Amino acid sequence: MADRRLLAVLAHPDDESFGPGGALARAAAADVQVHLVTMTDGAAGTTDDGLTGDELAEVRAGELRAAADELGVTLHQLAHRDSGFSDPVAAAHPEALINVPAEKVVAELGSLIEEIRPHVVLTHDETGGYGHPDHIRCHELTVAAYESSTDWKPLRLYCEVSSNRWMKVAVAMMRLVRKDPTRVGTNNDIDLTKVGVPSLSITTRINIRPQWRSKKAAAARHQSQGGGPPHTRHLPVFLLKLFFPTETFVRLAPAPTESLRETSFFGGLE
8 A cells, every 4th residue: 555644643742652652663664654643741740850730741842752753753742731640630720631622622633634644543542551541531532533534534443552461470470579569650550450451352463673772762752751661661672672572452443353463554455
């Protein structure tokens, strides 16, 4: 398929690099036009230096631009406020994504779909990965925009997921050393027992070994957020390729058959 286009709609600065950055970089390296929509400003993120609000949003905007360059994608940043995770102050902000009328954001995304004309759309899954309200809202709004597209209808819709196989191992190891897997993260507000999906539900596995260097470089640009997820930031690239060779997705539309197993977002498209 010539002139292929992919649109990834994600909630925060760093979601692209800490999430499906390898698949985005792989598509870009294969001459796919990859567009990234980041829906919020990241103003409620946690930092070691105490930056918050508009100051933090400005820093994270710069980090996001640098990360997008590392991945080779075109960035579109929307102006919605970060709703925070278990943060009642951030969640109460009238401009927080979870408080913006759905029809307003769906219209924004619809305009981008008409402008970019993507063949494939990618977003978070319905659980938000680990329950983040902005991720869940992003999923809902992106699905709504996909379903309401008229002049241009993308051919496929995917959500990023992780297998719960690794999570079960991590949970078991934490319990062995008497740590609580239901209270992890900077603010002890992530429950690892609820993260991940059964392996059999995964429809699409994309080999990202050649892209790990780009993905790690993109993640490192997000210094305000630690420069990468804890389980990958300190590992050398050769070990990342060994332990995490693929990124995983579920195809939402067209509805997949039970036996569907893909290695590309564009496989079989003419």
